[in-house]
Amino acid sequence: MAQAVEEWYKQMPIITRSYLTAAIVTTIGCSLDIISPHNLYLHPTLVVKHYQFWRLITNFLYFRKMDLDFLFHMFFLARYCKLLEENSFRGRTADFFYMLLFGATVLTGIVLLGGMIPYLSESFAKIIFLSNSLTFMMVYVWSKQNPFIHMSFLGLFTFTAAYLPWVLLGFSVLVGASAWVDLLGMIAGHAYYFLEDVYPRMTGRRPLRTPSFIKSLFADEAVVVARPANVRFAPPPAEEVHQD
Secondary structure, three states, X not given: OHHHHHHHHHOOOHHHHHHHHHHHHHHHHHHOOOOOHHHOOOOHHHHHHOOOOOHHHHOOOOOOOOOHHHHHHHHHHHHHHHHHHHHHOOOOHHHHHHHHHXXXXXXXXXXXXXXXXXXXXXXXXXXXXXXXXXXXXXXXXXXXXXXXXXXXXXXXXXXXXXHHHHHHHHHHHHOOOOHHHHHHHXXXXXXXXXXXXXXXXXXOOOOOOOOHHHHOOOOOOOOOOOOOOOXXXXXXXXXXXXXX
């Protein structure tokens, strides 16, 4: 059993493995009082005036107490982060890292700006950890890129992947969790999906090109797709049809 878990862990792509490890270590460290959550949460004043810039990162690593909700989010993180990195971003580790960086930036910006809006500032002030939102963003992006995959929710009903974020949002409301956390993830995910997939098809321009300095951090292997020589992906020329 231990060997199987070790093999499963080693087979994870680098970004998924690194994020999952950091999240588990941070959450366990807080549960054992080795790390204090007070040193991790997002606090604009402490970041700007006291130069505690690490909070911009650590608030994405702590998943609150270790309970059923923690296990759910670890499952979502391991599954959908891995699916994105191995499929949609296969051979494009730098692009995947940039997607997470974009999502983290959007989520942080929304919370900071929301804290300045009257009548909403109190709600946004309660959002001090964005780890769940970033995980939900990955689920949203995956669902947009794989909309026709059939899924089942706890064996109760089936649906296509396009509705997965809404199903999970409804489940969060039913169990009494904050809908704001999931909604923020959906907003960040849709912003990335629109700018990366929809907008380039509309205009021919791609605004989310991964910066070269980020690409230099990752040595991606070229993905080679083999294709038999005799396989056709288009109708044969009219001459061939006539000769047959």
